[in-house]
Amino acid sequence: MISIQKNSRSVYPIIVPTRYSNVGTINSYILDDGDSLSLIDAGINTKKYKEALTLTLSEKGYHISDLSRIFLTHHHEDHVGLVNWILQQKDIPVYAHYEAIPRLMVDQEFLLMRKQFFTELYISMGCIEEAQPRLKKLQQTIDSQKEQALQTVIRPLGEGDSILGMQVIETPGHSADSISFYDEDRKLLFAGDVVLKTTSSNAIVDPDVKGNRLHTVSQLKHSLKRIQHLYVEYLFAGHQEIIEDHQSVISNKLDRMQHKANRLYSVIKEGIHHPKEIAQDLYRHKYNSEFSLVMSEVIGYLDYLEEEGRLKKSLQNGVWHYIAL
Ligand SMILES: [Zn+2]
Known part of the structure; x- marks a missing residue:
């Protein structure tokens, strides 16, 4: 080497x-x-x-x-x-x-807080049912306790x-x-x-x-x-x-991120307002098999677009509803 x-x-x-x-x-x-x-x-x-x-x-x-x-x-x-x-x-x-x-x-208090955080997050994104395996995994991490530390x-x-x-x-x-x-x-x-x-x-x-x-x-x-x-x-x-050539590699990454944000924005603009449906529309094949990464990506870009002032959200029956501005 x-x-x-x-x-x-x-x-x-x-x-x-x-x-x-x-x-x-x-x-x-x-x-x-x-x-x-x-x-x-x-x-x-x-x-x-x-x-x-x-x-x-x-x-x-x-x-x-x-x-x-x-x-x-x-x-x-x-x-x-x-x-x-x-x-x-x-x-x-x-x-x-x-x-x-x-x-x-493997701090127990932190991990319990983290599991609660994800439970509430998935409820508010309308995908708590699909999230069950992920939540089970988070519980396993808590149970695995100190041998992992x-x-x-x-x-x-x-x-x-x-x-x-x-x-x-x-x-x-x-x-x-x-x-x-x-x-x-x-x-x-x-x-x-x-x-x-x-x-x-x-x-x-x-x-x-x-x-x-x-x-x-x-x-x-x-x-x-x-x-x-x-x-x-x-x-x-x-x-x-x-x-x-880190400068050009990073330029590329930044362009791709902007492209992803725009793609997600256009899905909402076309009339899909719920995070779960946005995820299913963008990542049909990966939605179930890579649930946690897909939702992570969608939530991350929703937050990003909201920060950029391109989206507005409101809570409807406990689930976020996004509108393109
Ligand atoms: Zn890593």
């Missing part, structure tokens, strides 16, 4: 093909500063990923126990999979955004923090806790799943730690614009290839 060297810092990418969803590969990165090794994201919990990490380290003459710290770009399972396995071998600090903490620690105390990071010569930039949208690590001197950016080279990154609807619904599409748009303006030579993404 290639490694990238810049002013006494080397990056060793771990890029492992996967059949997990449609993202192609699951990536993590080793940062070698000569005197310490950091791991940015920790892949997925499979034998294949453990072997890939071990091999990448050994090719450079290192071992798992040489790692000094782990940075997490967000809490999703394909980014944190090997954290506990690494910690069993060596107790090292783990850094993540503070929004990641209740999620990674990270076996450590997470050190929180947020906007404005700086660590190992990298600025922490909050880049929410894909998830509430998404952060990017920016090495301005070397023009390196570790951006997690905010931007992927070939597929669009999902803006996943979620509550924040206080239970407020995040406006994920406008968050993602804002995060993309922030990243677009940074001086970056290599953008290390959580999946797929390393991006070397």
Whole structure:
């Protein structure tokens, strides 16, 4: 595997093909500063990923126990999979955004709040029946309890923090806790799943730690614009290839987002007013099989269009009804 060297810092990418969803590969990165090794994201919990990490380290003459710290770009399972396995071998600090903490620690109070949040959300979007499997899954996460939790105390990071010569930039949208690590001197950016080279990154609807619904599409748009303006030579993404032309890749993503928003707007303009029917019209084939992603997308874009002043909503028998302006 290639490694990238810049002013006494080397990056060793771990890029492992996967059949997990449609993202192609699951990536993590080793940062070698000569005197310490950091791991940015920790892949997925499979034998294949453990072997890939071990091999990448050994090719450079290192071992798992040489790692000094782990940075997490967000809490999703394909980014944190090997954290506990690494910690069993060596107790090292783990850094993540503070929004990641209740999620990674399987905090019962937070997860119960989250389940309640989704129950009310699906009722108000008119799709509570189809939501039953999703709600059941959320309950399973609550029941799975502590064995899923990270076996450590997470050190929180947020906007404005700086660590190992990298600025922490909050880049929410894909998830509430998404952060990017920016090495301005070397023009390196570790951006997690905010931007992927070939597929669009999902803006996943979620509550924040206080239970407020995040406006994920406008968050993602804002995060993309922030990243677009940074001086970056290599953008290390959580999946797929390393991006070397981030400005044009991001331009494309922003265009696609606008296109999606316009498509959803025209469906409403043509007379479909209920979120469930909008979702069925736009994603006929995926509505049932990928219910939670489809609704997430529709809700995200409804919020976005409302913020843009293009839609107005009113509650009718407990379900939102959207009108195009
Ligand atoms: Zn993710």
